Amino acid sequence: MEKIPAKLHRAGTRRSYAHKEGGGRTPVTVISAARRPERNDKLAIWLYAQREDDLFLSVISIGEIARGTRQQEKPNPDFAADLRDWLNRTETLFQDRILPFTSRDAQIWGVLSADIGHAGADLMIAATALSHQATVVTRNVADFEPTGADVLNPF
Template sequence: MAASVRCNLNAIKRSFTFNSIASIAEIRRGEALMDAGRKRDALNEWLTHDLPQRFENRTVPVDAPVALAWGDLMALAKRSGRGLASMDGLIAATAVAHQLTLATRNTKDFEGFGLDVIDPWAGGKTLGDDGRAIATRRPVGHAVDRRIQALYTITRRYTDRV
């Protein structure tokens, strides 16, 4: 994990971080597509043991509000001529429905949908000491008054490095 990501995650209270069940599904799919071996075994161990422990009672399911937000986001994407993968749509809908900031390296796929999105790998948007997102496009010190959902791309990148 990049030092900037580790620093940002360490700055957030665990109770402020959430995981989308859609992220878990994406990770499992990635694992299932990997060749058998050490990397796949390590990812499986992380997915089935480490991840549930880190996000105990903070994995957000797809419920009615998420489903409704997903429908709205997918329609918005289609009307605007943009592609939005179903799983990305579920992750975005989770953030919208639960008023969460989405932390991801893949910011471009989520822009233009009214989400608060930060990239912990890049400069310009960081997490504040109180676990809230600070965006440099806003006045300095203006905190986003939302909790952080900080797993989506961190886990995707984990599959690349294991």
Template structure:
């Protein structure tokens, strides 16, 4: 079973003291089933580059680069243009339901998950609701 880690799960796992539910959930997963998306990689880099310049920022960037190479080498899923119609339909259907999304990134992650028949591990299950993929909340609360 392929599981795509959403940005909030990756970010949580990067913390010095991560949420215990997320750590426990992660420790019980088969590492071979865990993937990330190019979308989440971009979101993580944006957050890191927004930090003030200094040693902490450089350390976090180095740690992130190491995590990408050590844990996710060959396990990064890209957004393909063929996923765009699915994403656009999802976004417009959410708007019609009165549940618009703030940005396109979650729809793109959903499109990747849908194309790969993958589960999404996320804290924000409501953002992916009605998207036709299995969702799991490692934080343990919805």
């Protein structure tokens, strides 16, 4: 079993795409923000400037969106249906660029979770980013900083 890098013993997280500078990957937590009609101009400019092949989506983000969709089924079924359709289209768009959550990622997540003191999905995204040497793209920088993952806020 590989040794977990020392920088992982620092302690946070959020939902994600992925963008890797110079051929790298970046789990980006901005995927949901990108679908909103009132999309942030800075985010739109940043996304437009990226090469499609450099953007990745975390499988954890897919789960978070599916959870949100399910939670909307009773109070807002039309919105839930729209969200489900959007998620299906997004998965198709990213089909070859979805970062899995591997056993290595799980080991890193375990260390982060123990050190930081919670077990949230954001830590899984951070673990995936650390494992794949990726940069998390998110508005929620503060939650990711304690993880040691590279973080970019395009907002």
